[in-house]
Amino acid sequence: MKALYRAKPQDGVWWITGASSGIGRGVALEAARRGFRVIATARRLDVLQELAREADGLSGHIIPAVGDISDADGILHLVAQIEADHGPISLAFLNAGTYRPVNAHPFDAPAFRMMFAVNVGGTINCLAAILPLMCGRSWGQIALNASVAGYIGLPRSSAYGGTKAALIAMAESLKFDTDACGVTMQIVNPGFVETPLTAKNDHPMPFLMPLDKASKLICDGFETGGFEITFPWQLSRILKFLRLLPYSIYFRLVGRATQG
Numbered sequence: 092m093k094a095l096y097r098a099k100p101q102d103g104v105w106w107i108t109g110a111s112s113g114i115g116r117g118v119a120l121e122a123a124r125r126g127f128r129v130i131a132t133a134r135r136l137d138v139l140q141e142l143a144r145e146a147d148g149l150s151g152h153i154i155p156a157v158g159d160i161s162d163a164d165g166i167l168h169l170v171a172q173i174e175a176d177h178g179p180i181s182l183a184f185l186n187a188g189t190y191r192p193v194n195a196h197p198f199d200a201p202a203f204r205m206m207f208a209v210n211v212g213g214t215i216n217c218l219a220a221i222l223p224l225m226c227g228r229s230w231g232q233i234a235l236n237a238s239v240a241g242y243i244g245l246p247r248s249s250a251y252g253g254t255k256a257a258l259i260a261m262a263e264s265l266k267f268d269t270d271a272c273g274v275t276m277q278i279v280n281p282g283f284v285e286t287p288l289t290a291k292n293d294h295p296m297p298f299l300m301p302l303d304k305a306s307k308l309i310c311d312g313f314e315t316g317g318f319e320i321t322f323p324w325q326l327s328r329i330l331k332f333l334r335l336l337p338y339s340i341y342f343r344l345v346g347r348a349t350q351g
């Protein structure tokens with residue numbers, strides 16, 4: 092097995108998807124503070140341009156580019172263009188995603204399809220563009236942004252949690268191959284972080300973390316290179332413990348705790 096690769100500023104640029112808001116935006120700024128050049132992509136160019144201006148004066152910088160992760164051909168073209176214009180992508184943080192709570196009845200099939208198309212299908216489109224390049228040169232670092240909601244089925248999370256469980260399983264499985272070709276595969280499993288996405292929640296969010304703190308922890312995790320980056324540790328450990336329980340106890344416990 093090759094040594095674990097960790098991106099350094101001189102190696103190339105970072106590519107962050109979903110960088111116009113929330114975690115992607117926070118990590119882009121933190122990376123620029125740490126001296127990295129970041130290609131920040133999302134669908135809203137005006138917001139990305141504002142972000143690039145906010146990074147003025149930091150030791151690294153942020154370059155905005157439009158990219159809809161659900162457009163497979165568009166993402167292939169975007170990645171080729173990034174590398175042609177700015178050099179190799181040393182780290183890809185595949186972060187873009189979306190969330191909507193759903194119920195069994197009424198069953199909102201379009202919401203399920205939309206979340207699977209963006210969170211899973213979009214991430215696959217990004218992997219299809221970047222993996223061949225990184226594996227071809229035998230170095231690179233890729234992190235998928237999943238969620239602790241992917242550990243186990245939580246109430247109202249059958250669509251979102253399903254997409255995040257898929258990403259966790261994908262990253263675990265891909266790691267066997269990427270290790271062999273010198274590419275570091277990581278999974279980011281945040282709990283609740285203060286972003287526009289969680290602002291929609293009307294339920295309690297235990298251990299809700301400020302965005303700055305979460306962004307630093309993610310960048311620290313990229314530097315150390317361990318497979319899983321998860322926080323806050325309290326929520327992550329509680330959910331990991333719950334998934335060890337027999338289903339009969341799990342459903343009773345979580346059902347009671349989240350009633351209403």
Ligand SMILES: NC(=O)c1ccc[n+]([C@@H]2O[C@H](COP(=O)([O-])OP(=O)(O)OC[C@H]3O[C@@H](n4cnc5c(N)ncnc54)[C@H](OP(=O)(O)O)[C@@H]3O)[C@@H](O)[C@H]2O)c1
Nearest residue numbers: 109111112113114133134135159160188238283284286288
């Ligand atoms: N906040 C949390 O507590 C939390 C916890 C666990 C995991 N996560 C995960 O973290 C990631 C970011 O979440 P967030 O809280 O930062 O949410 P957010 O503030 O809503 O940001 C979502 C980002 O994804 C982008 N995006 C959405 N659809 C896209 C598409 N089709 N193509 C390209 N970009 C797209 C959005 O940009 P445009 O609209 O400009 O395209 C935006 O930049 C998500 O994958 C989410 O599931 C969040």
